Amino acid sequence: xxxxxxxxxxxxxxxxxxxxxxxxxxxxxxxxxxxxxxxxxxxxxxxxxxxxxxxxxxxxxxxxxxxxxxxxxxxxxxxxxxxxxxxxxxxxxxxxxxxxxxxxxxxxxxxxxxxx
Amino acid sequence: xxxxxxxxxxxxxxxxxxxxxxxxxxxxxxxxxxxxxxxxxxxxxxxxxxxxxxxxxxxxxxxxxxxxxxxxxxxxxxxxxxxxxxxxxxxxxxxxxxxxxxxxxxxxxxx
Numbered sequence: 732x733x734x735x736x737x738x739x740x741x742x743x744x745x746x747x748x749x750x751x752x753x754x755x756x757x758x759x760x761x762x763x764x765x766x767x768x769x770x771x772x773x774x775x776x777x778x779x780x781x782x783x784x785x786x787x788x789x790x791x792x793x794x795x796x797x798x799x800x801x802x803x804x805x806x807x808x809x810x811x812x813x814x815x816x817x818x819x820x821x822x823x824x825x826x827x828x829x830x831x832x833x834x835x836x837x838x839x840x841x842x843x844x845x846x847x
Numbered sequence: 848x849x850x851x852x853x854x855x856x857x858x859x860x861x862x863x864x865x866x867x868x869x870x871x872x873x874x875x876x877x878x879x880x881x882x883x884x885x886x887x888x889x890x891x892x893x894x895x896x897x898x899x900x901x902x903x904x905x906x907x908x909x910x911x912x913x914x915x916x917x918x919x920x921x922x923x924x925x926x927x928x929x930x931x932x933x934x935x936x937x938x939x940x941x942x943x944x945x946x947x948x949x950x951x952x953x954x955x956x957x958x
Contacts, residue, residue: 775937775939775953776890776939776941778941778947832943833898834886834943835898837895837897
């Protein structure tokens, strides 16, 4: 059974930093693109970032480029999202998602709140 | 960026009746590998999204056969043959060929 368990969400002030983690199980993690998708309160889905199987290629939404960094540790089956210079508009539930062409499994999400 | 436009954005439905959601992309979603990477997701209130359909018309395991996807190029449709109470929620289309990936705005389906 595929499981994606996110953690690291918290409340932070604007300009602060957070690192999200996602521990994956139930599939060959090193063989899959992985993705972060976020959902602001009451809003739709927004793709944030994806990373290739071995981490050699990364992709970002313009809204986070230069502030967020996606990475992975394949031996630990773990996906990360380092978020710096956080803004109020980054407030959202952040989902870890398996795949990037037609993503299939989603975690339960971890909540990031940016507020002064 | 590829813009995904869904319609309608709100869809009142009647139990047992059919429903249809349209998704239009601003660019072709046909990959050089011959596949068309258009997926449909369903999100119930308070839950994570669940994929229903991938590559336009392939239904995921466990998805009832009352759900079907069709379309090509830039025009796609999700159809529900007979609405059931568990089908309420928000439906999203997503393109998986161009960077950045993009979702439709979502269609809220309610009884």
